[in-house]
Amino acid sequence: MDRLRVAGGVPLLGSVAVSGSKNAALPIMAASILADGPCTLAGLPAVTDVETMAQLLEALGLDVQQTGGNTLCIATVDPCPTTAPYELVQRMRASFCVLGPLLARRGRAVVSLPGGCNIGTRPVDLHLEGLAALGAVIRLDRGYVVAEAPRLRGATIDLRGPMGSTVTGTANVMAAACLAEGTTVIRGAAAEPEIVDLGHFLISAGARIDGLGTDAIEIRGVESLYGTQHRVIPDRIEAGTLLLAAAIATGTVSVEGARADHLTSVLEALAEAGVDVARGDDRITVHASDGPKAIDVIARPYPGIPTDLQAQFMALLSLADGSSTICDDVFPKRFLHAAELRRLGARIEQRAGTARVDGVYRLSGAKVVATDLRSGAALVLAGLAARGETIVGGLEHLDRGYDDLAAKLAALGANIQRESPALDAASALDSTTGIIPLRARSASEGLGVTTPKTLARASG
Numbered sequence: 001m002d003r004l005r006v007a008g009g010v011p012l013l014g015s016v017a018v019s020g021s022k023n024a025a026l027p028i029m030a031a032s033i034l035a036d037g038p039c040t041l042a043g044l045p046a047v048t049d050v051e052t053m054a055q056l057l058e059a060l061g062l063d064v065q066q067t068g069g070n071t072l073c074i075a076t077v078d079p080c081p082t083t084a085p086y087e088l089v090q091r092m093r094a095s096f097c098v099l100g101p102l103l104a105r106r107g108r109a110v111v112s113l114p115g116g117c118n119i120g121t122r123p124v125d126l127h128l129e130g131l132a133a134l135g136a137v138i139r140l141d142r143g144y145v146v147a148e149a150p151r152l153r154g155a156t157i158d159l160r161g162p163m164g165s166t167v168t169g170t171a172n173v174m175a176a177a178c179l180a181e182g183t184t185v186i187r188g189a190a191a192e193p194e195i196v197d198l199g200h201f202l203i204s205a206g207a208r209i210d211g212l213g214t215d216a217i218e219i220r221g222v223e224s225l226y227g228t229q230h231r232v233i234p235d236r237i238e239a240g241t242l243l244l245a246a247a248i249a250t251g252t253v254s255v256e257g258a259r260a261d262h263l264t265s266v267l268e269a270l271a272e273a274g275v276d277v278a279r280g281d282d283r284i285t286v287h288a289s290d291g292p293k294a295i296d297v298i299a300r301p302y303p304g305i306p307t308d309l310q311a312q313f314m315a316l317l318s319l320a321d322g323s324s325t326i327c328d329d330v331f332p333k334r335f336l337h338a339a340e341l342r343r344l345g346a347r348i349e350q351r352a353g354t355a356r357v358d359g360v361y362r363l364s365g366a367k368v369v370a371t372d373l374r375s376g377a378a379l380v381l382a383g384l385a386a387r388g389e390t391i392v393g394g395l396e397h398l399d400r401g402y403d404d405l406a407a408k409l410a411a412l413g414a415n416i417q418r419e420s421p422a423l424d425a426a427s428a429l430d431s432t433t434g435i436i437p438l439r440a441r442s443a444s445e446g447l448g449v450t451t452p453k454t455l456a457r458a459s460g
């Protein structure tokens with residue numbers, strides 16, 4: 001099991017480039033199922049969730065070729081299976097984004113109920129209600145959703161649940177509605193930049209969509225979509241994580257390619273916490289010389305502070321001068337990281353959906369384990385500021401969504417190393433046998449899309 005070894009107390013300095021957005025990439029890759037021709041997607045992040053989606057698309061009969069460092073070309077080939085297998089879907093909740101496209105394009109979709117990050121109950125009822133409103137007949141069969149419709153029909157659908165809209169639910173219904181007969185109106189649609197990016201991809205493939213970025217999206221169905229080319233937007237969560245890293249470790253860091261317009265409430269919160277923030281044309285720069293001030297944070301749907309940055313804010317506020325409160329209106333029970341932050345000396349109390357964080361003068365290094373993707377990032381950030389050494393395990397979570405976070409932080413001067421005990425043991429063995437070991441995938445080497453099929457083609 002890989003782990004990160006972080007020696008805290010080093011200020012960060014320099015520039016780092018943001019990768020493409022994971023949460024935009026995944027539904028866009030899934031929506032490639034809708035197109036008759038090949039879709040070339042550029043700027044994809046080298047994260048294991050992208051690999052998983054590529055494997056899932058191959059299992060669904062698509063041809064996935066890596067045509068550049070961060071570019072995939074995805075094309076439908078015959079035959080066209082309609083079953084998304086449990087083994088792949090349970091690895092990542094966003095796999096469920098193939099449901100709408102499969103149903104709309106192939107008339108039938110059999111998709112395992114999803115797995116993914118351990119951040120509380122995550123239902124899919126709104127996805128299913130939305131697709132049913134488009135005329136799909138849906139049943140559950142031994143852990144699989146079976147959805148069928150010879151041709152979907154446009155309808156007016158409300159995707160607001162008890163916690164607001166659903167991001168991937170909006171992706172599923174919007175993608176499916178592109179090939180429906182007639183007009184679909186999604187009320188209570190998610191306005192997240194990743195949904196806008198999916199919409200732009202679909203429009204470039206011939207879809208007719210209005211209202212992107214608002215809570216009412218109108219889709220006029222077309223007979224078919226064609227192949228297209230698209231570059232995914234920069235990852236606002238990765239950018240926010242890097243900015244928060246500079247805030248907690250202190251120093252001056254520019255995140256190149258980051259979009260300030262996607263991070264308005266995050267930048268406002270950082271400024272409120274006493275961090276200097278400068279918005280450039282194609283970069284955001286932060287400067288922090290002291291510990292942060294206490295602030296209250298409420299994670300909300302866009303344009304609020306994203307729930308995917310709530311854990312990283314908790315790490316920062318653990319060192320604040322004073323007491324902060326943190327609520328998560330999207331996933332109210334998403335506080336598993338609090339227990340691990342406490343191991344580093346943070347003082348966090350949870351009561352009825354609110355975490356109260358009493359800032360401490362310093363954190364101390366310890367062994368901790370990531371419980372989900374963003375908690376992993378929060379622990380790394382806390383390690384950057386802690387006295388002594390922090391060892392972060394559970395890196396499989398971090399790898400799902402961060403494109404080599406450790407290398408990016410190291411490039412900014414952080415004292416952080418990735419260790420692969422299993423690999424080190426294998427190397428020692430190989431020096432005696434002469435067999436060259438498989439190397440761990442480094443995200444900087446590309447997308448790592450090496451499904452058996454892709455490998456076979458490459459070697460054949």
Ligand code: UD1
Binds near residue numbers: 022121125128164
């Ligand atoms: C997406 C993001 C994830 C982010 C989340 C919230 C991707 C791949 N993942 O997840 O990183 O944390 O948005 O910004 O883009 N809900 C229902 N019924 C449903 C679906 C959701 O009640 O059918 C509820 C959820 O329990 C939650 C809220 O709606 O309280 C938002 O969830 P949702 O937007 O669906 O999250 P995801 O799309 O899974």
